[in-house]
Amino acid sequence: MLSPVCYLREQDIMPPLRIGFVPEHFSTPIHFANKRFGLNAELTPFPSGTGHMITALRAGEIDVGIGLTEGWVAGLGREDTPKADDGGYKLVGTYVETPLCWAISTGASRPEIRNVDSLKSSKIGVSRIGSGSYVMGYVLADERSWLIPTSGVCTSSESASPYTKTVVLNTFENLRKAVNSGEADFFMWEHFTSKKYYDSGEIRKVGEIYTPWSSWKIVASTKLVSGDGEEKKVDPRVEELFGKLNQGIKYFNEHQDEAVQYISTELDYSEEDAREWLKTVKFPEDTRGVDLNVIEKTIGVLRDAGVLVTGKGMRAEEMIATSR
Known part of the structure; x- marks a missing residue:
């Protein structure tokens, strides 16, 4: 057989x-x-x-x-x-x-940060270099006319940075802690993921921005x-x-x-x-x-x-x- x-x-x-x-x-x-x-x-x-x-x-x-x-x-x-x-x-x-709605967040007790305009020349927290939270920081700056060209020509994110420091923090939890400790002044994350922490009072929303794609x-x-x-x-x-x-x-x-x-x-x-x-x-x-x-x-x-x-x-x- x-x-x-x-x-x-x-x-x-x-x-x-x-x-x-x-x-x-x-x-x-x-x-x-x-x-x-x-x-x-x-x-x-x-x-x-x-x-x-x-x-x-x-x-x-x-x-x-x-x-x-x-x-x-x-x-x-x-x-x-x-x-x-x-x-x-x-x-x-x-x-x-x-599109994605990126919420712009700061610490719960940061009275000096009143609105989005207060974030110019501040410390931005990001998960990683090249991440969405990093990229959208420059999209926000472009919308607000914060970019700082070198020699009159804006050629890269480094020469155009409107922020005094970019703080890499890896996780959403670390980002929330950083804006409360002062290590960073603000960060950007998806609205509904952030909302629970607005409701609890851990962080505070100062604005939002939508992706144009x-x-x-x-x-x-x-x-x-x-x-x-x-x-x-x-x-x-x-x-x-x-x-x-x-x-x-x-x-x-x-x-x-x-x-x-x-x-x-x-x-x-x-x-x-x-x-x-x-x-x-x-x-x-x-x-x-x-x-x-x-x-x-x-x-x-x-x-x-x-x-x-x-x-x-x-x-x-x-x-x-x-x-x-």
Whole structure:
């Protein structure tokens, strides 16, 4: 009698993707994709945000990252982007369509900081250099006309810095402590993540700023991208990821009460805040691909803000592996 032949699909023998994500309310569709639809992945939380995921991608510690648009673009667009591995990652998908509201926070007992204008020439706290909290500090400065050109020409974030010091603090908890101790004067973090600490009186809100772009993108290690120009292809596991995320988003949209239950019990939010957040966020029906116009706009704003330098770093089309 002949022995049966066992046929294995490619995804059965390939290791699961190692996916980095920020463990906040925005991660709820990822939770549903994993719990309800069998997402084949090792999920690794990065509470310190996008800048930390960039480091992990370049070190080969994760394969995919789901994080903030401005962080990914700044990481690839800066003139000191590592060239040997082509930046270490490429933009492959869109996770959130709506802008992000960054709350601007200071310590509870900092009477000298009255409003946003009081923050010019102050100490800004950031999670990491290159993170969204770092990048948005320059976007804020650009909006407020605080940038300080060197020799009349604004050529980089260092020459244009309107802050006396940039304090790297890694975690949201450290940022909150720093503005109360005086180590930093203010920091920027997502509104609903910050709100609980306004309500408790630990920190105080002095303003807010919205990103002028859709706020979350998906990136993949360059090791998972093959081909050049418009012929780039991504690993089949990444294509499968898009499908699972699409299912998770659809379930999220159709089961809002379950989403609120998860956010208010497993994450650090009240039920009231979870329901308010749901009114502000829109996930795409299809996560696959990135709009070139969105990345070009992001680059333009970051150049105006002095984060990126015209003529240096990657162009928008070089950052994208999968277009919409």
